[in-house]
Amino acid sequence: MKKLLFISPYLPLMSGSGGVMRTYQIYEELKVSFEVDFMLADPATRNVKDIGPFKRENNFLGTVLENCWKPLKVWARPGLHEKVKEALAGSTYDYVFVRYYSTAYWLGLIGLEKLILDCDDCLSETNGQAVQMLSRKPVRRSIFRCICHLINLRYVKDLSRCKAVLFAKKSGAIKWSENYYECPNKIFPVSGIDSSFQDTKDRCLTVLFIGMLGYYPNYHGLDHFIRHVWKRVCDEVGCDVKLKIVGAGLPEEYACAWRSDTSIELCGYVEDINRAYEGVDLSVVPMYQGSGTHIKVIESLLRGVPTVVTPLAHRGFECSLADGESLLVAKDDDEFRGKVVRMLMDKAFATDIAENGKRSVENKFLYSPGNMKVVEMMGLEI
Numbered sequence: 589m590k591k592l593l594f595i596s597p598y599l600p601l602m603s604g605s606g607g608v609m610r611t612y613q614i615y616e617e618l619k620v621s622f623e624v625d626f627m628l629a630d631p632a633t634r635n636v637k638d639i640g641p642f643k644r645e646n647n648f649l650g651t652v653l654e655n656c657w658k659p660l661k662v663w664a665r666p667g668l669h670e671k672v673k674e675a676l677a678g679s680t681y682d683y684v685f686v687r688y689y690s691t692a693y694w695l696g697l698i699g700l701e702k703l704i705l706d707c708d709d710c711l712s713e714t715n716g717q718a719v720q721m722l723s724r725k726p727v728r729r730s731i732f733r734c735i736c737h738l739i740n741l742r743y744v745k746d747l748s749r750c751k752a753v754l755f756a757k758k759s760g761a762i763k764w765s766e767n768y769y770e771c772p773n774k775i776f777p778v779s780g781i782d783s784s785f786q787d788t789k790d791r792c793l794t795v796l797f798i799g800m801l802g803y804y805p806n807y808h809g810l811d812h813f814i815r816h817v818w819k820r821v822c823d824e825v826g827c828d829v830k831l832k833i834v835g836a837g838l839p840e841e842y843a844c845a846w847r848s849d850t851s852i853e854l855c856g857y858v859e860d861i862n863r864a865y866e867g868v869d870l871s872v873v874p875m876y877q878g879s880g881t882h883i884k885v886i887e888s889l890l891r892g893v894p895t896v897v898t899p900l901a902h903r904g905f906e907c908s909l910a911d912g913e914s915l916l917v918a919k920d921d922d923e924f925r926g927k928v929v930r931m932l933m934d935k936a937f938a939t940d941i942a943e944n945g946k947r948s949v950e951n952k953f954l955y956s957p958g959n960m961k962v963v964e965m966m967g968l969e970i
Contacts, residue, residue: 589621589622589623589970590621590622590623590682590683590969590970591622591623591624591625591679591680591681591682591683592618592622592623592624592625592681592682592683592684592685593624593625593627593649593675593676593679593681593683593684593685594615594618594624594625594626594627594685594686595626595627595628595629595652595672595684595685595686595687595691595692595695595697596611596615596626596628596629596686596687596688596691597628597629597630597687597688597691598611598630598687599611599628599638599639599642600612600614600615600616600626600642601638602776603861605800605883606708606773606882606883606884607687607708609773609775609776609883609955610687610706610708610756610773610883611687613774613955613960614685614687614706614771614960614962616957617957617958617960617961617962617963618685618962618963620957620958620963621963621968621970622682622683622970623647624646624647625647625648625649625675625679625681626642626646626647626648626649627648627649627650627651627652627671627672627675628648628650628651628652629651629652629691629695630651630652630653639651649675650671652669652671652672652695665693665696665698666693666694666695666696667696668695668696668697669694669695669696672695672696672697681702682702682969683702683703683704683751683968684697684700684702684703684704685704685706686703686704686705686706687706688705688706688707688708689705689707689711689743689746689747692705693746698746698749698750699746699749701751702751703749703750703751704750704751704752704753704754704966705747705750705752705753705754706753706754706771707747707753707754707755708756709878710755710759710761710762711739711740711743712740712743712744712759712761712762713759713760713761713762714877714878715736715739715740716736716761717876717877717878718732718736718877719732719733719736744762744763747762747765747767747768748765748767750767751767751966752767752769752966752968753765753767753768753769754768754769754770754771754962754966755768755769755770755771756770756771756772756773756904757770757772757903757904758770758904769962769965769966771960771962771965772904772953773883773886773953774953774954774955774959774960775883775886775887775890775949775953775954775955776954776955777954777955778862778890778891792827792828792829792830793825793827793828793829793830793869793870793932794829794830794831794832794867794868794869794870795821795829795830795831795832795868795869795870795871795872795928795932796832796834796864796865796868796870796871796872796888796893797810797813797831797832797833797834797835797871797872797873797874798833798834798835798861798864798871798884798887798888799834799835799884800835800836800837801833801835801836801837801838801839801842802836802837802838802839803837803878804877804878805875805876805877805878806835806875806878807838807839807842808876808877809874809875809876809877809898810833810874811842812874812876813872813874813924814831814846814849814852816921817874817921817924817925817928818831818851818852820925821925821928821929821932822851824925824929825929825932825933829851829932830851830852830853831851831852831853832853832855832864832868833846833852833853833854833855834855834856834857834858834864835856835857836856836857838854838856861887862891865888865891865893868893869893869894869931869932869938870893870894870895870896870928870931870932870938871884871888871893871894871895871896872895872896872897872924872928873885873888873895873896873897873898873901874897874898874901874924875897875898875900875901876898876900877900878900882897882901882903882904882905885897885901885902885905885909885915886905886909886949886953889909889914889915889942889945889946889948889949890946890949890950890953890954891946892942892943892945892946893942894915894916894931894938894939894941894942894945895915895916895941895945896915896916896917896918896924896927896928896931897915897916897917897918898917898918898919898924899917899919902915902917908948908952908953909945909948909949913941913944914941914944914945914948915941915945916931916941
């Protein structure tokens with residue numbers, strides 16, 4: 589059996605963020621075809637409590653405490669990390685699989701002939717979004733655009749040097765290359781879901797946002813929603829309505845501002861994600877930056893919760909989750925307000941959308957062992 593070294597900033601676990609679950613699904617599939625060693629590139633040591641159980645059941649080579657998330661420098665390329673160098677020297681690996689471009693970059697793995705890279709966000713796309721955010725500051729925008737252009741040139745060149753590159757969905761920010769592969773995210777089946785979102789007799793109407801709140805596109809998008817959409821929703825609905833925010837890592841300045849609003853409930857981290865959806869009438873995904881997998885969209889739909897998203901959060905789902913059938917897409921703040929209000933006030937309409945969305949996810953996005961098909965997709969020798 590051929591050997592593969594798997595490096596990720598997340599342990600492959602069945603629960604957690606979309607990134608954690610994607611890591612698990614790909615890792616488990618590769619273990620079927622390869623003898624896999626695992627190395628954790630975790631600068632935040634966020635996986636410490638789970639390392640013990642994982643080590644007992646897997647070939648665990650240790651943790652690389654390297655900050656893989658600092659800004660990329662176009663003028664300096666890191667050398668091969670000593671611990672990775674030791675691993676490569678101590679065993680003959682046929683492939684090295686790395687989650688995230690930044691991980692591979694800062695560990696000095698770019699240029700390795702047998703490197704397989706799994707990218708969630710397309711760096712060229714997120715850079716373009718960041719430039720647009722500086723639209724009111726033309727001088728800074730011009731400087732930043734030049735820097736991003738240099739980074740993008742290196743990024744595309746680095747991807748071309750990989751044996752294979754996986755994306756959860758295609759991006760229009762880069763030209764699709766023959767060594768790029770689209771590998772959509774899947775989610776785990778769930779059971780025992782409370783579908784009481786239709787029963788509002790003894791509670792207020794509840795809108796849910798769930799996500800990693802330490803991730804800038806998440807808390808930035810949510811802040812925009814609160815400032816430009818939520819207040820108007822509260823005024824128009826004209827009854828008791830609550831925004832329930834679930835997720836860990838929210839910066840304190842945002843937490844302080846939102847706690848002062850009585851219509852907002854900050855729940856923090858929730859151990860059982862199904863509990864987060866109990867008594868929820870609607871889920872919102874106000875994403876304006878980032879190009880990741882937006883697994884929160886299909887997680888909500890699978891649980892039968894009607895969902896309103898921005899076009900960016902809908903990207904990659906346009907054909908499989910149709911606007912107006914499986915969910916609603918809001919192109920601007922006015923549309924967002926109007927569609928949230930309609931979902932809250934028109935229960936028959938919301939129920940139809942929720943049922944269609946759930947069926948679509950069950951048909952197209954449920955994970956089962958082997959259905960990521962990464963080995964077959966890339967034509968790897970086993």
